[in-house]
Amino acid sequence: MKSNEGGNDMAKYVCSVCGYAYDEAKGIPEAGITPGTAWVDLPEDWICPLCGATKPEFEKQGEIASTEVKKPTFVIEPSTDIKEMSALEISALCTNLARGCEKQYKLEEAALFNELAGYFKKASAPAESPDIDQMIALIEKDLEEGFPNANALAADVKDRGALRALVWSEKVTRILKSLLTRYKKEGDAMLENTGVYVCTICGFIYIGDNLPDVCPVCKVPNWKFEKIEGRS
Numbered sequence: 001m002k003s004n005e006g007g008n009d010m011a012k013y014v015c016s017v018c019g020y021a022y023d024e025a026k027g028i029p030e031a032g033i034t035p036g037t038a039w040v041d042l043p044e045d046w047i048c049p050l051c052g053a054t055k056p057e058f059e060k061q062g063e064i065a066s067t068e069v070k071k072p073t074f075v076i077e078p079s080t081d082i083k084e085m086s087a088l089e090i091s092a093l094c095t096n097l098a099r100g101c102e103k104q105y106k107l108e109e110a111a112l113f114n115e116l117a118g119y120f121k122k123a124s125a126p127a128e129s130p131d132i133d134q135m136i137a138l139i140e141k142d143l144e145e146g147f148p149n150a151n152a153l154a155a156d157v158k159d160r161g162a163l164r165a166l167v168w169s170e171k172v173t174r175i176l177k178s179l180l181t182r183y184k185k186e187g188d189a190m191l192e193n194t195g196v197y198v199c200t201i202c203g204f205i206y207i208g209d210n211l212p213d214v215c216p217v218c219k220v221p222n223w224k225f226e227k228i229e230g231r232s
Contacts (some may be wrong), residue, residue, distance in 0.1 A: 012061040013039050015177050018051040018216030045185075049214040052207055053178045087124035092115045099200070122127045139177045144171070157228065168202040179205060183231045197225040 001184070010025035022028070022042075027035040031049065033042070039060075047054055096099070098113035121201050147170045154162035197206045202218035211222040 009035070011039065014061050015051065015053050016057050016059055017050045017053045017171050017178070018048065018109050020048050020050040020216070022058065045184075047178075050212060051175060051204070053175055054181055055179050056181070057174055062142060087120045088127055091120035091124060094120065129134040132180055136180050136184070139173055139180070142173055143177070147173070168218055172203045172205075175205060175217075179207070198226040198228060200226055 010023070011023070014020070014024045015022075022039065024038055025035060027033040028049065029035065039058075042055065044055065048057070053199045081132050094113045094117035098110045098117060101110035101113060103105070149167060151163065151166055154166060194207055197211060198204070198205075199215045199218065199220065201220045201224055202215060204211070204215050204217040206225065211225055214221055215224065
């Protein structure tokens, strides 16, 4: 790994998902990255050692995106591609609602939603192969338009709960984009011989066998993670 130890232009790059900072001056000696290694000299497939985000998810400290500030759009325009939800989509929705009920200790309602989820899953057709490029494009639209507008709305009505949830949601959405980008490049090899875990609180996805002590997004202890089973 190239080194610029002693250089005068050492900078820090911060992960937009978990806040981890790569310090060019310090490097990461335990990972074979010597002090003084410039950001541009890190391999393109280098990932955040804490949350697994890819290099594009990092921002140079002090140079956070200075793009033109867009005026929030407070009117939600009706979608032109509204379609009837499939049985599998309804099943996923009911599963999420069941989890929400469990967190509110509404166990009877959770059981009913889980029953509905099972019913619709059995009635569903096999899932189609996903269009990775389309998924990434939809996520990018959420990051560029959806979250700024939602944050503006929540701030306008001073809804602190919504603002906090949006912080988590945006971070998880960024890691989803990062994972999809990696999967597009690496394919199924990305998931071979490793575990996949999901934080049951915020939805953060961790790929690896050694869980961090706390969730990089919402900071709950790692026993709140669930391992995704059943992958071939």
